[in-house]
Amino acid sequence: MMIGTTPLTDLAPLSVMLPVLGAAVTFALVGRARAQVAVTVTALALTLVLNCLLLADVWTSGVAAVEIGGWAAPVGISLVVDRLSALMLVVSSLITLAVLLYASAQGLVNQDQGGPVSIFHPTFLVLVAGVSNAFLAGDLFNLFVGFEILLTSSYVLLTLGGTEQRIRAGITYVVVSVVSSVIFLIAIAMIYAATGTVNMADLAVKLGELPTDVQMVLHTLLLVGFGIKAAVFPLSFWLPDSYPTAPAPVTAVFAGLLTKVGVYAMIRTETLLFPGEHVNDLLMVSAALTMMVGILGALAQTDLKRILSFILVSHIGYMIFGLALATQVGLTATVYYVGHHITVQTALFLVTGLIEQRAGTANIDRLGSLAKVSPVIGILFLLPALNLGGIPPLSGFFGKVGLLRGGVQDGGPLAYTLVGVSVLASLLTLLVLVRAYTRAFWRKVEDVEHPTPQLVAAYERVTARGKRLKPLAMGLVLPTAGLVAMTLAFTVFAGPLYDLADRAATDMLDRSPYISAVLGPEAAERAAVSLRHDPTEVHDARN
Amino acid sequence: MTVDLTLLLVMGVMFACGIYLLLERSLTRILLGIMLVNNAAVVLLFLASGGVGRAPLYEAGTDPREYSDTLPQALILTAIVIGFATTAFLVAMIYRSWQLMRLDDVAADVEDLKVASQSSWDAEDDSVLTEEPSEFMDDAADPNAEYELATASAPRAVDAAARSRPRHGRPVVRSGSSEEGDRP
Numbered sequence: 001m002m003i004g005t006t007p008l009t010d011l012a013p014l015s016v017m018l019p020v021l022g023a024a025v026t027f028a029l030v031g032r033a034r035a036q037v038a039v040t041v042t043a044l045a046l047t048l049v050l051n052c053l054l055l056a057d058v059w060t061s062g063v064a065a066v067e068i069g070g071w072a073a074p075v076g077i078s079l080v081v082d083r084l085s086a087l088m089l090v091v092s093s094l095i096t097l098a099v100l101l102y103a104s105a106q107g108l109v110n111q112d113q114g115g116p117v118s119i120f121h122p123t124f125l126v127l128v129a130g131v132s133n134a135f136l137a138g139d140l141f142n143l144f145v146g147f148e149i150l151l152t153s154s155y156v157l158l159t160l161g162g163t164e165q166r167i168r169a170g171i172t173y174v175v176v177s178v179v180s181s182v183i184f185l186i187a188i189a190m191i192y193a194a195t196g197t198v199n200m201a202d203l204a205v206k207l208g209e210l211p212t213d214v215q216m217v218l219h220t221l222l223l224v225g226f227g228i229k230a231a232v233f234p235l236s237f238w239l240p241d242s243y244p245t246a247p248a249p250v251t252a253v254f255a256g257l258l259t260k261v262g263v264y265a266m267i268r269t270e271t272l273l274f275p276g277e278h279v280n281d282l283l284m285v286s287a288a289l290t291m292m293v294g295i296l297g298a299l300a301q302t303d304l305k306r307i308l309s310f311i312l313v314s315h316i317g318y319m320i321f322g323l324a325l326a327t328q329v330g331l332t333a334t335v336y337y338v339g340h341h342i343t344v345q346t347a348l349f350l351v352t353g354l355i356e357q358r359a360g361t362a363n364i365d366r367l368g369s370l371a372k373v374s375p376v377i378g379i380l381f382l383l384p385a386l387n388l389g390g391i392p393p394l395s396g397f398f399g400k401v402g403l404l405r406g407g408v409q410d411g412g413p414l415a416y417t418l419v420g421v422s423v424l425a426s427l428l429t430l431l432v433l434v435r436a437y438t439r440a441f442w443r444k445v446e447d448v449e450h451p452t453p454q455l456v457a458a459y460e461r462v463t464a465r466g467k468r469l470k471p472l473a474m475g476l477v478l479p480t481a482g483l484v485a486m487t488l489a490f491t492v493f494a495g496p497l498y499d500l501a502d503r504a505a506t507d508m509l510d511r512s513p514y515i516s517a518v519l520g521p522e523a524a525e526r527a528a529v530s531l532r533h534d535p536t537e538v539h540d541a542r543n
Numbered sequence: 544m545t546v547d548l549t550l551l552l553v554m555g556v557m558f559a560c561g562i563y564l565l566l567e568r569s570l571t572r573i574l575l576g577i578m579l580v581n582n583a584a585v586v587l588l589f590l591a592s593g594g595v596g597r598a599p600l601y602e603a604g605t606d607p608r609e610y611s612d613t614l615p616q617a618l619i620l621t622a623i624v625i626g627f628a629t630t631a632f633l634v635a636m637i638y639r640s641w642q643l644m645r646l647d648d649v650a651a652d653v654e655d656l657k658v659a660s661q662s663s664w665d666a667e668d669d670s671v672l673t674e675e676p677s678e679f680m681d682d683a684a685d686p687n688a689e690y691e692l693a694t695a696s697a698p699r700a701v702d703a704a705a706r707s708r709p710r711h712g713r714p715v716v717r718s719g720s721s722e723e724g725d726r727p
Contacts, residue, residue, distance in 0.1 A: 141618055148625045155632055164643045168650045170636055171570065178577050178629055179565065185584045185622055192615060193591035241652050300658050 008057050009064035012081050015132045018047045023125035030118040037104040040121045048093040055086040063517040073518045074202045080138035083504035088135045091339045095256050095346045096128050098479040102350055103249035105475025127153040134261050140188055140198040151177050157250045165245050173242035180228035187221035201518035204272050208530035219274045230262030233290035236313045244305035248353025255312050256346030260338055263319050270323055271508040283324035284414045290317030291425040298432045304352045304362040314425055315341055321418050325406045331505035333402025336498055340395045340490050347384040347483040360454035364436050369445035373458050378441050380484050387487050389430030395490035557583035568648050570637045581626040588615050
């Protein structure tokens with residue numbers, strides 16, 4: 001698509017700029033809640049439209065690179081839009097918009113709780129800008145900056161209000177994130193020392209020409225840094241401790257998006273920077289452990305937010321599984337699964353927020369009769385819950401079948417073990433969620449040991465003749481319902497989306513579309529040559 | 544390319560001390576550790592630029608290799624700014640923690656402790672029940688009457704009774720226990 005003489009993809013920097021501009025305006029509007037909401041929604045809606053246009057553009061054309069500042073690629077900073085990043089951008093702007101609408105409605109509903117709502121909107125927009133920047137970065141240092149932008153705003157969002165519990169959780173989160181960032185920075189410094197560039201396309205060419213042992217060190221450093229952010233076992237310990245204490249909409253966007261940015265960075269590392277099978281076995285083992293440890297943790301929890309956080313960790317394992325296979329089928333499934341999982345996980349956290357609104361707690365031991373009190377919440381919870389468990393007509397099933405097919409196609413003993421583990425983990429996911437559902441929704445409130453007074457009052461109002469319960473605020477229900485509808489859309493449009501994921505996987509495995517979009521076809525050829533040869537030989541020849 | 548050995552050693556010592564401090568439980572020490580590690584990474588970035596050269600202002604006739612590499616310096620500036628911001632945020636958070644809890648240590652996760660200390664016994668799921676010979680029994684003949692009456696009002700009250708009651712006939716473990724019975 002062209003606008004005048006410039007291609008549409010030249011507008012890609014706007015998907016970082018628009019939220020930043022919105023943040024600046026909302027800062028000026030501190031204290032005027034409605035004006036802030038209006039500006040934020042406008043900024044996010046424009047970003048969404050732009051990202052949809054970008055996706056439509058690269059859907060057919062493939063990869064496009066933008067040189068910001070006009071300097072040519074290895075010297076200047078480049079932003080790259082390809083099918084994977086465009087898909088991530090669209091999904092992330094959809095869910096951030098929904099979460100923002102929900103959060104604004106919650107702010108207006110719970111006005112009595114006060115809190116520094118005035119800084120919520122600017123910080124949220126900066127977070128969105130950071131996420132967009134990380135998805136678009138064609139430069140390792142720019143990726144680092146994107147990560148830092150989103151992490152710094154996530155520190156603020158996580159400790160919003162500065163209560164005792166949030167400060168405690170926040171300290172763990174901040175320290176762990178800073179350590180992962182330092183590891184990433186060390187990796188960048190060492191990569192620069194070894195190759196003299198930080199441009200990812202240029203690195204794709206030059207890293208392959210390094211000796212294998214040097215490659216291994218750089219590769220491992222990057223993977224550890226990203227692994228902490230993506231919460232891959234054994235680097236996932238921080239997540240269930242820190243996420244659940246934040247306000248429901250904040251947890252929703254963290255759980256949905258932030259870990260997936262880490263997964264995205266791992267996908268880029270494995271496909272663009274270090275293709276080949278050096279660490280695939282290691283990734284498979286940690287994928288299996290992530291799945292099992294996460295879901296066994298979820299079994300022991302009673303708080304819905306903590307259950308969902310553990311399930312989140314467990315399902316990161318599925319994405320790593322597809323990535324570790326490093327085949328067309330595996331990568332396709334991973335791309336599809338990432339999109340599906342962002343939506344479902346966010347939807348479930350928002351529904352948990354609804355439960356908290358209605359019953360005053362998300363602790364399963366203190367919930368009961370919710371199906372009677374609020375059948376709407378029941379439906380909104382059950383659909384994404386079944387989806388996450390992988391029940392057939394829903395999108396989780398397609399993603400998992402893709403991964404299983406990839407595993408069976410690979411045929412190795414490790415891959416078969418992973419097939420078994422992932423089936424077991426998805427059954428356990430179903431068990432955990434269905435058990436939570438039956439307890440919170442079907443168990444009679446009289447059977448609950450210490451039901452919350454709010455729940456008892458609501459139940460009595462519902463059962464008493466002639467009285468009606470005050471319905472939930474539409475501003476909270478509609479965004480949640482929108483997200484649940486989006487999870488269903490992943491089912492309805494599974495065909496075209498799977499096709500897109502398939503093409504994205506082809507591009508990633510081929511690497512040449514990406515490299516030639518940034519550096520031109522000669523560089524792509526050089527990268528292909530360095531991949532075919534034994535790296536040690538190439539290095540010796542160069543000396 | 545030449546590398547300054549002093550800087551290299553300084554960097555190593557900074558990393559070592561920083562990591563040692565990071566592993567402490569006191570928040571102030573963790574903060575100092577983070578600052579050290581962060582700055583050590585900055586020194587590493589600086590070392591990555593290779594030897595020291597002339598200021599990178601264009602002068603005709605100079606060999607390009609004589610200039611110093613500017614890119615790492617730009618990266619260092621960015622890294623310092625980011626490090627400064629996160630350190631400031633951490634200081635504020637540690638102060639807040641001191642204000643609220645009079646605590647300079649990393650606190651244990653309360654929810655974790657709660658989950659770890661919970662009993663794996665659940666009255667509804669794990670009670671050992673005796674098989675009832677008939678659907679139509681009055682309370683006097685029903686071996687599970689005690690359980691059924693108790694769970695209706697307070698499920699936990701039945702725990703002790705259910706465990707101590709002599710078992711008649713074949714015990715029937717209620718569904719759901721297989722997944723939950725072995726919880727730590």
